[in-house]
Amino acid sequence: MELCIALDLPSKDENLALVEKIKDYDVWLKVGFRSYIRDGADFIKAIKAINPDFKIFLDLKLYDIPNTMADAAESIMGLGVDMFNVHASAGKRAMNTVMQRLKKYEKRPIVLAVTALTSFNEEEFMDVYNENIAKKADKFAHDAYESGLDGVVCSAFESESIKNITSREFMTLTPGIRPFGEDAGDQQRVADIDYAHSAMVDFIVVGRPIYMAENPAEVVEKIIRKL
Numbered sequence: 001m002e003l004c005i006a007l008d009l010p011s012k013d014e015n016l017a018l019v020e021k022i023k024d025y026d027v028w029l030k031v032g033f034r035s036y037i038r039d040g041a042d043f044i045k046a047i048k049a050i051n052p053d054f055k056i057f058l059d060l061k062l063y064d065i066p067n068t069m070a071d072a073a074e075s076i077m078g079l080g081v082d083m084f085n086v087h088a089s090a091g092k093r094a095m096n097t098v099m100q101r102l103k104k105y106e107k108r109p110i111v112l113a114v115t116a117l118t119s120f121n122e123e124e125f126m127d128v129y130n131e132n133i134a135k136k137a138d139k140f141a142h143d144a145y146e147s148g149l150d151g152v153v154c155s156a157f158e159s160e161s162i163k164n165i166t167s168r169e170f171m172t173l174t175p176g177i178r179p180f181g182e183d184a185g186d187q188q189r190v191a192d193i194d195y196a197h198s199a200m201v202d203f204i205v206v207g208r209p210i211y212m213a214e215n216p217a218e219v220v221e222k223i224i225r226k227l
Protein backbone atom coordinates (compact mmCIF):
# COMPACT_ATOMS: atom_id res chain seq x y z
CA MET A 1 0.00 0.00 0.00
CA GLU A 2 1.24 3.50 -0.83
CA LEU A 3 0.51 6.90 0.68
CA CYS A 4 -0.81 9.72 -1.51
CA ILE A 5 -0.93 13.14 0.16
CA ALA A 6 -3.57 15.62 -1.04
CA LEU A 7 -2.07 19.06 -1.67
CA ASP A 8 -5.27 20.92 -0.79
CA LEU A 9 -3.88 24.03 0.87
CA PRO A 10 -5.23 27.39 -0.33
CA SER A 11 -2.11 28.69 -2.07
CA LYS A 12 0.86 27.48 -4.10
CA ASP A 13 3.28 28.73 -1.45
CA GLU A 14 1.52 26.86 1.34
CA ASN A 15 1.42 23.66 -0.72
CA LEU A 16 5.11 23.95 -1.57
CA ALA A 17 5.97 24.65 2.07
CA LEU A 18 4.23 21.36 2.94
CA VAL A 19 6.08 19.53 0.14
CA GLU A 20 9.35 20.91 1.51
CA LYS A 21 8.56 19.52 4.97
CA ILE A 22 7.94 16.01 3.64
CA LYS A 23 10.56 15.94 0.91
CA ASP A 24 12.50 13.01 2.33
CA TYR A 25 9.60 10.56 2.15
CA ASP A 26 8.74 8.16 -0.64
CA VAL A 27 5.14 9.28 -1.17
CA TRP A 28 2.68 10.29 -3.89
CA LEU A 29 1.31 13.84 -4.07
CA LYS A 30 -2.19 14.58 -5.33
CA VAL A 31 -2.61 17.76 -7.37
CA GLY A 32 -6.26 18.63 -7.87
CA PHE A 33 -8.42 20.99 -9.90
CA ARG A 34 -7.93 24.04 -7.73
CA SER A 35 -4.14 23.98 -7.70
CA TYR A 36 -3.77 22.91 -11.29
CA ILE A 37 -6.16 25.55 -12.64
CA ARG A 38 -4.45 28.25 -10.59
CA ASP A 39 -0.80 27.18 -10.66
CA GLY A 40 -0.61 24.98 -13.77
CA ALA A 41 2.37 23.03 -15.04
CA ASP A 42 4.74 25.29 -13.10
CA PHE A 43 3.40 23.81 -9.89
CA ILE A 44 4.33 20.30 -11.05
CA LYS A 45 7.81 21.56 -11.97
CA ALA A 46 8.18 23.24 -8.57
CA ILE A 47 7.31 19.98 -6.79
CA LYS A 48 9.81 18.03 -8.88
CA ALA A 49 12.44 20.69 -8.17
CA ILE A 50 12.06 19.96 -4.45
CA ASN A 51 12.46 16.23 -5.00
CA PRO A 52 12.39 14.68 -8.50
CA ASP A 53 11.42 11.31 -7.00
CA PHE A 54 8.01 12.50 -5.81
CA LYS A 55 5.30 10.69 -7.75
CA ILE A 56 2.42 12.90 -8.81
CA PHE A 57 -1.26 12.05 -9.20
CA LEU A 58 -3.01 14.66 -11.34
CA ASP A 59 -6.62 14.51 -10.16
CA LEU A 60 -8.49 16.28 -12.97
CA LYS A 61 -11.22 13.64 -13.59
CA LEU A 62 -11.43 14.03 -17.37
CA TYR A 63 -14.91 13.84 -18.88
CA ASP A 64 -15.55 14.75 -22.52
CA ILE A 65 -16.01 13.14 -25.93
CA PRO A 66 -13.53 10.29 -26.59
CA ASN A 67 -11.21 12.17 -28.96
CA THR A 68 -10.99 15.21 -26.66
CA MET A 69 -10.22 12.99 -23.67
CA ALA A 70 -7.47 11.21 -25.62
CA ASP A 71 -6.03 14.59 -26.69
CA ALA A 72 -6.04 15.71 -23.05
CA ALA A 73 -4.37 12.45 -21.98
CA GLU A 74 -1.59 13.12 -24.50
CA SER A 75 -1.13 16.63 -23.10
CA ILE A 76 -0.89 15.10 -19.63
CA MET A 77 1.92 12.86 -20.93
CA GLY A 78 3.93 16.06 -21.46
CA LEU A 79 3.62 17.08 -17.81
CA GLY A 80 5.63 14.16 -16.48
CA VAL A 81 3.03 13.07 -13.93
CA ASP A 82 2.78 9.45 -12.81
CA MET A 83 -1.00 9.00 -12.52
CA PHE A 84 -4.18 10.71 -13.73
CA ASN A 85 -7.88 9.92 -13.81
CA VAL A 86 -10.98 10.04 -15.99
CA HIS A 87 -14.68 9.60 -15.28
CA ALA A 88 -15.91 6.06 -15.97
CA SER A 89 -19.29 7.60 -16.84
CA ALA A 90 -17.69 9.06 -19.98
CA GLY A 91 -18.16 5.49 -21.23
CA LYS A 92 -16.13 2.51 -22.39
CA ARG A 93 -15.44 3.95 -25.83
CA ALA A 94 -13.94 7.08 -24.28
CA MET A 95 -11.79 5.06 -21.84
CA ASN A 96 -10.69 2.72 -24.64
CA THR A 97 -9.77 5.65 -26.86
CA VAL A 98 -7.61 7.14 -24.10
CA MET A 99 -5.79 3.85 -23.52
CA GLN A 100 -5.29 3.22 -27.25
CA ARG A 101 -3.86 6.72 -27.69
CA LEU A 102 -1.33 6.16 -24.91
CA LYS A 103 -0.13 2.87 -26.40
CA LYS A 104 2.48 4.56 -28.55
CA TYR A 105 4.38 5.73 -25.46
CA GLU A 106 6.91 3.36 -23.99
CA LYS A 107 6.04 4.46 -20.47
CA ARG A 108 2.68 5.96 -19.56
CA PRO A 109 1.16 7.12 -16.28
CA ILE A 110 -1.22 4.91 -14.28
CA VAL A 111 -4.77 5.66 -15.47
CA LEU A 112 -7.64 5.38 -12.98
CA ALA A 113 -11.38 5.84 -13.39
CA VAL A 114 -13.68 7.65 -10.99
CA THR A 115 -16.69 5.40 -10.34
CA ALA A 116 -19.35 7.20 -8.29
CA LEU A 117 -18.54 10.56 -6.72
CA THR A 118 -18.94 10.04 -2.98
CA SER A 119 -20.69 13.40 -2.59
CA PHE A 120 -23.87 11.92 -4.16
CA ASN A 121 -26.62 10.61 -1.94
CA GLU A 122 -28.80 7.81 -3.33
CA GLU A 123 -31.57 10.14 -4.48
CA GLU A 124 -29.24 12.53 -6.30
CA PHE A 125 -27.36 9.64 -7.87
CA MET A 126 -30.60 8.01 -9.06
CA ASP A 127 -31.63 11.32 -10.61
CA VAL A 128 -28.51 11.32 -12.80
CA TYR A 129 -27.81 7.62 -13.44
CA ASN A 130 -31.17 5.93 -12.78
CA GLU A 131 -29.44 3.23 -10.72
CA ASN A 132 -28.37 2.72 -7.11
CA ILE A 133 -24.83 3.75 -6.17
CA ALA A 134 -23.32 0.38 -5.22
CA LYS A 135 -24.57 -1.41 -8.32
CA LYS A 136 -23.52 1.35 -10.68
CA ALA A 137 -20.09 1.78 -9.01
CA ASP A 138 -19.40 -1.93 -9.60
CA LYS A 139 -20.54 -1.59 -13.22
CA PHE A 140 -18.30 1.47 -13.75
CA ALA A 141 -15.34 -0.38 -12.24
CA HIS A 142 -15.95 -3.36 -14.51
CA ASP A 143 -16.21 -1.05 -17.55
CA ALA A 144 -12.89 0.57 -16.61
CA TYR A 145 -11.28 -2.84 -16.21
CA GLU A 146 -12.54 -4.00 -19.61
CA SER A 147 -11.33 -0.76 -21.18
CA GLY A 148 -7.77 -1.47 -20.08
CA LEU A 149 -7.46 1.09 -17.28
CA ASP A 150 -5.24 0.31 -14.31
CA GLY A 151 -7.75 0.86 -11.52
CA VAL A 152 -10.36 3.06 -9.91
CA VAL A 153 -10.85 5.79 -7.36
CA CYS A 154 -13.36 4.44 -4.86
CA SER A 155 -14.21 4.28 -1.19
CA ALA A 156 -12.22 1.85 0.95
CA PHE A 157 -15.54 0.13 1.62
CA GLU A 158 -15.90 -0.73 -2.09
CA SER A 159 -12.31 -1.84 -2.69
CA GLU A 160 -12.72 -5.53 -1.94
CA SER A 161 -15.89 -6.01 -3.96
CA ILE A 162 -14.33 -4.18 -6.93
CA LYS A 163 -11.29 -6.46 -6.78
CA ASN A 164 -13.58 -9.47 -6.65
CA ILE A 165 -15.40 -8.50 -9.84
CA THR A 166 -12.25 -7.37 -11.70
CA SER A 167 -8.86 -8.64 -10.57
CA ARG A 168 -6.66 -8.51 -7.48
CA GLU A 169 -4.18 -6.45 -9.54
CA PHE A 170 -6.80 -3.87 -10.58
CA MET A 171 -5.78 -0.94 -8.39
CA THR A 172 -7.93 0.90 -5.88
CA LEU A 173 -7.14 4.41 -4.67
CA THR A 174 -9.23 5.49 -1.73
CA PRO A 175 -9.82 8.94 -0.22
CA GLY A 176 -11.69 9.31 3.07
CA ILE A 177 -8.87 7.79 5.08
CA ARG A 178 -8.27 8.74 8.69
CA PRO A 179 -5.09 6.72 9.32
CA PHE A 180 -5.47 6.49 13.08
CA GLY A 181 -9.14 7.39 13.47
CA GLU A 182 -8.61 11.18 13.36
CA ASP A 183 -11.47 13.69 12.97
CA ALA A 184 -13.54 12.87 9.86
CA GLY A 185 -14.19 16.53 8.93
CA ASP A 186 -16.81 16.61 6.14
CA GLN A 187 -16.21 12.98 5.09
CA GLN A 188 -19.29 10.80 5.61
CA ARG A 189 -17.60 7.42 5.98
CA VAL A 190 -13.94 7.09 6.87
CA ALA A 191 -11.65 4.08 7.09
CA ASP A 192 -8.35 3.68 8.94
CA ILE A 193 -5.13 2.05 7.73
CA ASP A 194 -5.99 -1.35 9.18
CA TYR A 195 -9.28 -1.39 7.31
CA ALA A 196 -7.60 -0.23 4.07
CA HIS A 197 -5.13 -3.12 4.43
CA SER A 198 -7.89 -5.63 4.92
CA ALA A 199 -9.72 -4.29 1.83
CA MET A 200 -6.54 -4.68 -0.30
CA VAL A 201 -6.39 -0.95 -1.06
CA ASP A 202 -3.35 0.04 -3.19
CA PHE A 203 -3.22 3.80 -2.49
CA ILE A 204 -4.64 5.69 0.46
CA VAL A 205 -5.27 9.42 -0.05
CA VAL A 206 -4.77 11.51 3.09
CA GLY A 207 -5.22 15.26 3.24
CA ARG A 208 -6.23 17.06 6.41
CA PRO A 209 -4.75 14.61 8.95
CA ILE A 210 -1.36 15.50 7.41
CA TYR A 211 -1.52 19.12 6.33
CA MET A 212 -3.45 20.32 9.39
CA ALA A 213 -1.03 18.61 11.76
CA GLU A 214 1.45 20.62 13.77
CA ASN A 215 4.22 18.40 12.46
CA PRO A 216 3.20 16.91 9.07
CA ALA A 217 6.48 15.00 8.64
CA GLU A 218 5.90 13.20 11.92
CA VAL A 219 2.42 12.08 10.80
CA VAL A 220 3.78 10.96 7.41
CA GLU A 221 6.51 8.96 9.15
CA LYS A 222 3.96 7.31 11.45
CA ILE A 223 1.70 6.39 8.50
CA ILE A 224 4.57 5.02 6.42
CA ARG A 225 5.65 2.78 9.27
CA LYS A 226 2.17 1.20 9.18
CA LEU A 227 1.93 0.74 5.41
Ligand code: C5P
Binding pocket: 006, 008, 032, 117, 118, 119, 153, 175, 176, 177, 185, 187, 205, 206, 207, 208, 209
Ligand atom coordinates in the same frame (compact mmCIF):
# COMPACT_ATOMS: atom_id res chain seq x y z
O1 C5P B 1 -8.60 15.98 3.82
P1 C5P B 1 -9.03 14.64 3.33
O2 C5P B 1 -8.11 13.52 3.76
O3 C5P B 1 -10.48 14.35 3.63
O4 C5P B 1 -8.85 14.76 1.75
C1 C5P B 1 -9.26 13.81 0.84
C2 C5P B 1 -8.91 14.24 -0.55
O5 C5P B 1 -9.52 13.30 -1.44
C3 C5P B 1 -9.44 15.60 -0.97
O6 C5P B 1 -8.53 16.13 -1.94
C4 C5P B 1 -10.77 15.29 -1.63
O7 C5P B 1 -11.15 16.23 -2.58
C5 C5P B 1 -10.44 13.96 -2.29
N1 C5P B 1 -11.59 13.11 -2.59
C6 C5P B 1 -12.45 12.67 -1.61
N2 C5P B 1 -13.49 11.85 -1.95
C7 C5P B 1 -13.67 11.47 -3.21
C8 C5P B 1 -12.80 11.89 -4.21
C9 C5P B 1 -11.76 12.72 -3.84
O8 C5P B 1 -12.28 12.98 -0.45
N3 C5P B 1 -14.65 10.66 -3.51
